[in-house]
Amino acid sequence: MRYPEQFDVIVIGGGHAGTEAAAAAARMGVRTLLLTQNIETIGQMSCNPAIGGIGKSHLVAEIDALDGVMGRATDQAGIHFRVLNSSKGPAVRAVRAQADRALYRNAVRKILENQPCLRIFQQSVVDLLVEGDRVVGCKTQMDLDFYAPCVVLTTGTFLDGKIHIGHEQHPGGRAGDAPSNLLAQRLRALPFRVGRLKTGTPPRIDGRTVDFTKLEQQPGDDPRPVMSSMGQRSEHPAQTQCHITYTNDRTHKIIRDNLHRSAMFSGAIEGVGPRYCPSIEDKVVRFADKTQHQIFIEPEGLTTTELYPNGVSTSLPFDVQLAFLRTMRGFEQAHISRPGYAIEYDYFDPRDLTYSLQTKALEGLFFAGQINGTTGYEEAGAQGLLAGINAARKVKGQSFWEPRRDEAYIGVLVDDLINLGTTEPYRMFTSRAEFRLRLRQDNADQRLTPLGIDMGLVGTQRRQHFQVKMRQLQVLSEDFARQSILPGSDLDAVLALNLRKETRLLDALRRPEVSADGVAQALAVDTNDEVAMGVLRQLEIETKYAGYIRRQDDEIAKIRRHEGMQIPPELDYLGIDGLSNELRQKLDQQRPASLARAARIQGMTPAALSIILIHAKKVVSA
Amino acid sequence: MTDAVDQDLICAIATPPGQGGIGIVRLSGPGAKRVAEKICARGLVSRKAVYCEFKNAAERLDDGVALWFPAPNSFTGEEVVELQGHGGPVVQQQILNALCSLGARLAKPGEFSERAFHNGKLDLAQAEAVADLISSTSIAAARAAVNTLRGDFSNKVNDLIERITTLRVQVEAAIDFPDEELEILEQAGVVEALKAIVQAHKDIIESANQGRLLSSGLQVALIGAPNVGKSSLLNALAGEEAAIVTDIPGTTRDLLKVDLLINNLPIRLVDTAGLRDSEDTIEQQGVARARAQIAQADIVLLVVAVPELTDSGVKEQIQELREQFSGAQGPPPEILVVVNKTDLAAPPDLDQRVNHAAVSARTGEGLTELKSKLQKLAGYTDDATEFSARARHVDALKAAAAQVDASLLALQGGLGVELVAEELSLAQRYLGRITGDVSADDLLGRIFSEFCIGK
Numbered sequence A: 001m002r003y004p005e006q007f008d009v010i011v012i013g014g015g016h017a018g019t020e021a022a023a024a025a026a027r028m029g030v031r032t033l034l035l036t037q038n039i040e041t042i043g044q045m046s047c048n049p050a051i052g053g054i055g056k057s058h059l060v061a062e063i064d065a066l067d068g069v070m071g072r073a074t075d076q077a078g079i080h081f082r083v084l085n086s087s088k089g090p091a092v093r094a095v096r097a098q099a100d101r102a103l104y105r106n107a108v109r110k111i112l113e114n115q116p117c118l119r120i121f122q123q124s125v126v127d128l129l130v131e132g133d134r135v136v137g138c139k140t141q142m143d144l145d146f147y148a149p150c151v152v153l154t155t156g157t158f159l160d161g162k163i164h165i166g167h168e169q170h171p172g173g174r175a176g177d178a179p180s181n182l183l184a185q186r187l188r189a190l191p192f193r194v195g196r197l198k199t200g201t202p203p204r205i206d207g208r209t210v211d212f213t214k215l216e217q218q219p220g221d222d223p224r225p226v227m228s229s230m231g232q233r234s235e236h237p238a239q240t241q242c243h244i245t246y247t248n249d250r251t252h253k254i255i256r257d258n259l260h261r262s263a264m265f266s267g268a269i270e271g272v273g274p275r276y277c278p279s280i281e282d283k284v285v286r287f288a289d290k291t292q293h294q295i296f297i298e299p300e301g302l303t304t305t306e307l308y309p310n311g312v313s314t315s316l317p318f319d320v321q322l323a324f325l326r327t328m329r330g331f332e333q334a335h336i337s338r339p340g341y342a343i344e345y346d347y348f349d350p351r352d353l354t355y356s357l358q359t360k361a362l363e364g365l366f367f368a369g370q371i372n373g374t375t376g377y378e379e380a381g382a383q384g385l386l387a388g389i390n391a392a393r394k395v396k397g398q399s400f401w402e403p404r405r406d407e408a409y410i411g412v413l414v415d416d417l418i419n420l421g422t423t424e425p426y427r428m429f430t431s432r433a434e435f436r437l438r439l440r441q442d443n444a445d446q447r448l449t450p451l452g453i454d455m456g457l458v459g460t461q462r463r464q465h466f467q468v469k470m471r472q473l474q475v476l477s478e479d480f481a482r483q484s485i486l487p488g489s490d491l492d493a494v495l496a497l498n499l500r501k502e503t504r505l506l507d508a509l510r511r512p513e514v515s516a517d518g519v520a521q522a523l524a525v526d527t528n529d530e531v532a533m534g535v536l537r538q539l540e541i542e543t544k545y546a547g548y549i550r551r552q553d554d555e556i557a558k559i560r561r562h563e564g565m566q567i568p569p570e571l572d573y574l575g576i577d578g579l580s581n582e583l584r585q586k587l588d589q590q591r592p593a594s595l596a597r598a599a600r601i602q603g604m605t606p607a608a609l610s611i612i613l614i615h616a617k618k619v620v621s622a
Numbered sequence B: 001m002t003d004a005v006d007q008d009l010i011c012a013i014a015t016p017p018g019q020g021g022i023g024i025v026r027l028s029g030p031g032a033k034r035v036a037e038k039i040c041a042r043g044l045v046s047r048k049a050v051y052c053e054f055k056n057a058a059e060r061l062d063d064g065v066a067l068w069f070p071a072p073n074s075f076t077g078e079e080v081v082e083l084q085g086h087g088g089p090v091v092q093q094q095i096l097n098a099l100c101s102l103g104a105r106l107a108k109p110g111e112f113s114e115r116a117f118h119n120g121k122l123d124l125a126q127a128e129a130v131a132d133l134i135s136s137t138s139i140a141a142a143r144a145a146v147n148t149l150r151g152d153f154s155n156k157v158n159d160l161i162e163r164i165t166t167l168r169v170q171v172e173a174a175i176d177f178p179d180e181e182l183e184i185l186e187q188a189g190v191v192e193a194l195k196a197i198v199q200a201h202k203d204i205i206e207s208a209n210q211g212r213l214l215s216s217g218l219q220v221a222l223i224g225a226p227n228v229g230k231s232s233l234l235n236a237l238a239g240e241e242a243a244i245v246t247d248i249p250g251t252t253r254d255l256l257k258v259d260l261l262i263n264n265l266p267i268r269l270v271d272t273a274g275l276r277d278s279e280d281t282i283e284q285q286g287v288a289r290a291r292a293q294i295a296q297a298d299i300v301l302l303v304v305a306v307p308e309l310t311d312s313g314v315k316e317q318i319q320e321l322r323e324q325f326s327g328a329q330g331p332p333p334e335i336l337v338v339v340n341k342t343d344l345a346a347p348p349d350l351d352q353r354v355n356h357a358a359v360s361a362r363t364g365e366g367l368t369e370l371k372s373k374l375q376k377l378a379g380y381t382d383d384a385t386e387f388s389a390r391a392r393h394v395d396a397l398k399a400a401a402a403q404v405d406a407s408l409l410a411l412q413g414g415l416g417v418e419l420v421a422e423e424l425s426l427a428q429r430y431l432g433r434i435t436g437d438v439s440a441d442d443l444l445g446r447i448f449s450e451f452c453i454g455k
């Protein structure tokens, strides 16, 4: 049956990518449908119940700056907040929150259910509807056809998902959910390169069987950070503790003795797992000289006793899981409530995508999230947001939004994926961003909210909040540029500056030993005034980084200039002498739209760029 | 890496190497006039030849004319200045150095033509030719760059890169994985490591003969007893009668320096007074200067002459020379024994371990072999692209060294570790111009293999 209503954008999958995609498209006012296997699992965290972390909270901040879901939901569900890297500079500081799984799901669902222009429908999608080289809709399990010119696919780990526990294996999208095998089969028949990746999760433990008196406590931070730039501490539910324990030589011995029974080590798994998220058996083998590994014990929620022991993801059989867990301090009597497992799934080579996340092969089809070879809620959410935006823009006949590497971590993520592809699940790190000093969590709104306003993504509330902040920042920076401190004055003494000549307040703030808090005290600003302090801190960061940021400006100006140099799509790369064979093939395949994009292709040289540009000019003027 | 159609200031020697007469250094890009006026110490006039001295700070390098072509009416279509001087290649290199220290960078092969093309100064028919030129010269340049990266120099550069990478692995791991109990270097350790890297940079720049050559010219001293034919050799190598030659021992008194190209290798050849004990105070002074010159030289040509010549006599002289510079600072000069006047008698058999060449300054016999031995000693090939490739390496090394210095300052100044990381990554990017980039993924790979990371 053909569903009677026509949609503009259909999003398949209600995970982290899918929810952001659906919400973004709907915010932009196009008729959006979210199709997902199970409405109860919308916003479900498949693995650890935490949002944020270094590089990741940067992505959340960017989603938030465009009025997305993840940051807001985290403030409504977070039960333990910390600032990571607080002793380091602002560019690499990050917020990490433990979330109550149920609260998080509810928060996401509530946001979606209150979103105008968005419909939700519970059904498994089994096929895409394709006409020629464009997608026109999709078909569900009960043979229901939905039509829309743009479809965003975000089915996560579900495509031909296979769960491994020791030598046992069974099909599954994640524990408790069915895989999407029909859809996977169908997609394999389309012209996409498909590979297998793997990830794993630890066993969960019943908290009533853990002896907390033996464990190190890890409280949340005080003052407690918020995730969204509009977040309030008052939104946060009750807060709780995390704990820390360690593996020991007995743990390691049990694991070593049973390696042959691990799915990973017995060769049953062909997919590649992430190097930064190794299973405990991996760690024990690769770092044999380490006598212990730290395990963070994270609560799964306020209303459950289940715990998530972060650091012991495994595909060992259940009896081994139980045995090695019980060697650890505090876990002597531990009861496992759900066994750990590894999961293998299909992903699509992201090099088959364009910067908008539209596939090269099928017009109107966008991919986002884990299916593009990434891992993590934040990485998925960021892609979902981008794909949702671009699907909506396409419907509206607007050009795609393609953020650059110097604008956003989202830009770094997409640029890395589509140029370099990936051989392991891709996770964001700040070291991937060469413009790290600009791409901060604290200025994500300044970088992106204006764009979001232009694109019609940002609601009134956030827009006003942002404008107020910007006005205050401007007033303050003008103030600081005007005011100066005289040598020997009270301010000089309070700030311990030892000035020799009159100095602008702004320049004093540039000094490493002068902090926003110090200045606030000296100027008698109320340090409990969140808004005033936020603006002051922002000014401090901008002042302290100013020199470094200016230095990057040249580089960025160059990139922009190169972006302006368009390469005609019909350029015959194969016929260009002076390019290596390998480069010719890559160029022919990728057809970069601008010189800047061509420059990002692996193996590109300045000489080759020159040659491309010369030929591009020839085509244009011919 | 995206250097095509940059709008920065580039410079290069525009006349082919090895040709005498006038040498042109060309400067193109915004600020060309401003920078050139600093070198010329006077204002330039549009499209008019202005006579001036070329100076690096206070030091006079050369004199000649400067021509300023405002954009777009120039060869490249950009603002261009040509400095036309008389000095040889060493002087031209010094002028380039001065320009680079004022913000210009060395042009890449074909870059002037490329800019000309992009600014519509060449027609479409010429475009293909420019593309061909770029691809062929860039292949040659790449090959040259690889050639210069053999042996000792390459080992040192690789060692340097390895050290910086190791440090970056630690710094980046500390930033991206603060929850892990990583064995991150203590602040003091990082300072030590940075200091060692700064020193390594200095050593390597020094040892890349080029560094020395580019700043002061490779010094080759003619040393020997009176009347063996040192001055005659200088004249023969220079191809002109620069030095006075007589059959009177003790003719040369003062140092005589001549810049010349030997197989495209720019060197500064220094003639000295013949070494002997003398009553004459002027000659005594000359001999003292000759001895001082030994320590300053990169290469000493120890000139001896037939017929009164024995293997043991030569060895004695070498021994004496070595004693001369044993106390001096810096690396000792290389010694090449030149047996002169072979037209008078056949040279005796000399120990094969002694690096020597037999010549006749009078007939010119053996000069070619002498030149190629000299060239080998200097560590050069006669490939001009290779020469400039190495100049670019030294450039990159210097830029990287400045960044490492900056990261040390950042660390000692109490700035955040992310700023130390920023400077280090820039340093590595400069070094990447020599050996290729170390990507973020390479770095992460190292982090994951060296530290046990992950949940």
Ligand SMILES: Cc1cc2nc3c(=O)[nH]c(=O)nc-3n(C[C@H](O)[C@H](O)[C@H](O)COP(=O)(O)OP(=O)(O)OC[C@H]3O[C@@H](n4cnc5c(N)ncnc54)[C@H](O)[C@@H]3O)c2cc1C
Binding pocket: A012, A013, A014, A015, A016, A017, A018, A035, A036, A037, A038, A041, A042, A043, A044, A045, A046, A047, A048, A123, A124, A125, A126, A154, A155, A156, A157, A158, A159, A173, A174, A177, A179, A180, A183, A199, A200, A201, A277, A341, A342, A343, A368, A369, A370, A371, A374, A375, A376, A377, A380, A381, B455
């Ligand atoms: C076992 C395991 C361990 C993990 N470990 C980590 C970790 O340690 N760290 C980390 O950062 N990340 C981890 N992840 C990854 C993290 O869960 C994902 O990156 C993230 O959930 C991806 O979001 P997504 O939206 O792409 O997909 P998902 O969150 O998987 O969402 C997919 C959605 O699509 C729906 N769907 C699937 N097929 C269909 C269909 N045919 N029709 C309709 N709807 C469909 C599903 O119901 C689901 O709602 C792990 C995941 C798993 C399963």
Ligand SMILES: Nc1nc2c(ncn2[C@@H]2O[C@H](COP(=O)(O)OP(=O)(O)OP(=O)(O)O)[C@@H](O)[C@H]2O)c(=O)[nH]1
Binding pocket: B225, B226, B227, B228, B229, B230, B231, B232, B233, B244, B245, B246, B247, B248, B249, B250, B251, B252, B253, B272, B273, B274, B275, B340, B341, B342, B343, B344, B359, B360, B361, B362, B363
């Ligand atoms: N036959 C012959 N005579 C040479 C040769 N080279 C130099 N002479 C002669 O040797 C004499 C000394 O030559 P110079 O070049 O002045 O020697 P010098 O080593 O510079 O001498 P001082 O300056 O006095 O130390 C001159 O008469 C030259 O003509 C040669 O290759 N063959």
Ligand SMILES: [Mg+2]
Binding pocket: B230, B231, B232, B244, B245, B251, B252, B272, B274
């Ligand atoms: Mg002489």
